[in-house]
Amino acid sequence: MTVLHLRTKRKREIVDLTELCRKQLWHQKATIGVCHLFVLHTTAALTIADLDPGTDLDLLDAFNAMVPKLKYPPST
Numbered sequence: 462m463t464v465l466h467l468r469t470k471r472k473r474e475i476v477d478l479t480e481l482c483r484k485q486l487w488h489q490k491a492t493i494g495v496c497h498l499f500v501l502h503t504t505a506a507l508t509i510a511d512l513d514p515g516t517d518l519d520l521l522d523a524f525n526a527m528v529p530k531l532k533y534p535p536s537t
Contacts, residue, residue, distance in 0.1 A: 475521060
């Protein structure tokens with residue numbers, strides 16, 4: 462199993478993992494099989510999308526519109 466660590470730079474960000482996954486599969490000489498991807502963080506998600514220019518911003522705007530703004534009480 463290969464573990465990839467990725468760090469984002471902004472609070473809201475879309476990261477295209479396509480080339481990163483292709484390179485890993487090429488290095489492993491994988492020619493057949495299944496590639497499983499999963500995220501170990503509660504505020505991250507995986508999706509499949511055609512990332513034409515501007516589509517990433519459209520996705521972020523759609524998520525922002527769907528998810529309510531939650532106000533959490535200050536932690537003590």
